Amino acid sequence: MTASPLQNNSNKNIILLVLVASLGYFVDIYDLLIFSIVRIQSLKDIGVLEREMRQMGEYILNMQMAGLLIGGIIWGVMGDRYGRLKVLFGSILLYSIANICNGFVQDVNMYAFIRFIAGIGLAGELGAGITLVAETMPKEKRGYGTMMVAVVGLFGAVAAKEVSHYFDWRNAYFVGGGLGIVLLFLRLGIFESGMFEQTAKNSQVKKGSLGMLLGNKSRLVKYIHCILIGLPLWFVVGILLTQAPEIGRHLEAKGVLDAGSGIMFAYIGISFGDLVAGLLSQLLKSRKKVILIFCLFTLGSCTYYLNYKGITPTQFNYLAFIIGLGVGYWANFVTIAAEQFGTNLRATVTTTVPNFVRGALIPITLLFEVFVKKFSLIPAAYIMLFLLVAIALFSLSRLRESFHKDLDYIEEDAVPAV
Structure with missing residues (x-):
């Protein structure tokens, strides 16, 4: 039986949507990680002393994460009230302009402020893309769609590292902004979610209401658990890999561990991890089982890293890839959140x-620094690793499996707390 022209057109639209969402996440990851990759060179060029490098880097990265935190709320509410497409266009325009401005900074405070603005823009990309894909594809196959978004998107880290290798850090920011502007034109052909359009017609339904989300105990607890299962992800990238040069000195590394290379190899690993996690979730018909496996793998690989005395830069790169595999449950993590509401x-x-997970790097960093002052760098990293994985596994146990869940429903204004 041959497919009708309407079915073929629908399939082409879905393919275009997944492609554009994937490329959007590619640019998102490029811009999200470019500071971690060019941190040392850019801070040197604007006059930061070597002894202040780690703390100033944390300050700027935390400002970016604060922007992601605030932007996540802004774009999330807008996405439910005005549509997923408007968020995709608005967010990418903002972070593209911000990244171009980043190429002109001359001092730490301006650097941090513009990363804050970029963070606000970056906050809208992934959530809107995953929401569109999850609502458009059949429930039995939506895991494949979100998997492809993550797999393609995460190679943005590779692009960021390669661009920073061939261009100076200012031009690396210009490239990121330029890629975003180009992507705006590619998005002109994609369509709005049918589920959203149907809901938008009903003026009686509250849309994007923070009161509905936070004012009901059952929803609030479920929402918090969705956030907590992702905590190990950005601790690994934002601290264990970003601070690789400093960690390497404590491990008596045979050479300087390059954070940029480590992040690039880790994100290659994350891409493969997301591919494996996506296929495994389809095979097991479960997202929870897959996240459990990957959290335990993360615990083991990061423990090995923190205990690797005399590590060489080459060994670090290979290990970063393996660590990336372990935290390659990002697509499953975001998909679970989409399926819960x-x-x-x-x-x-x-x-x-996902932006609260990124923003959680701020309190994670502050707590990490408390432990560093009390116990030194490596013991502090151990404590945070075990603590965050334990929290993630507990929260995972509190969420219901959502693999087969039908997403075509709305949240009622008043639901009894359970």
């Missing part, structure tokens, strides 16, 4: 959850 809150949740 109704259409009128889905964009709010799917956009804020």
Whole structure:
């Protein structure tokens, strides 16, 4: 039986949507990680002393994460009230302009402020893209769609590292901004979510209501658990890999561990990890089982890294790839969040959850520094690693399996707390 022209057109639209969402996440990851990759060179060039490098780097990265935190709320609410497409266009325009401005900074405070603005823009990309894909594809296959978004997107880290290798750090920011502007034109052919359009017609349904999300105990607890299962992800990238040069000195590394190379190899690993996690979730018909496996793998690989005395830069790169495999459950993590809530809150949740995980790097960093002062760098990293994985596994145990869940429903205004 041959497919009808309408079915073929629908399939082409879905393929285009997944492609554009994937390329959007590619640019998102490039711009999200470019500071971690060019941190040392850029801070040197604007006059930061070597002894202040780690703390100033944390300050700027935390400002970016604060922008992601605030932007996640802004874009999430807008996505449920005004549509997923508007968020995709608005967010990429903002972070593209911010990244171009980053190429002109001359001092730490301006650097941090512009990364904050870039963070606000970056906050809308992933949540809106995943929401569109999850709502458009059949429930049995949506895991493949979100998997492809993550796999293609995460190679943005490779692009960021390669661009920073051939260009200076200022031009690396210009490239990131330029890629975003180009992507705006590619998005002209994609369509709005049918589930959102149907919900938008009903003026009686509250959309993007933070009161509905936070004012009901059952929803609030579920929402918090969705965030907590992702905590190990950005601790690994934002601290264990970004601070690789400093960690390497404590491990008596045979050479300087390059954070940029480590992040690039880790994100190659994350891409493969997302591919494996996506296929495994389809095979096991479960997202929870896959995240459990990957969290335990993360615990083992990071423990090995923190105990690797005399590590060489080459060994570090290989190990970064393996560590990346372990935290390659990002697509499953975001998909679980999308599947837990109704259409009128889905964009709010799917956009804020990953950005709250990124923003959680701020309190994680502050707590990490407390442990560093008390116990030194490596013991502090151990404590944070075990603590965050334990929290993630507990929260995972509190969420219901959502693999087979039908997403075409809305959250009612008043739902009894359970």
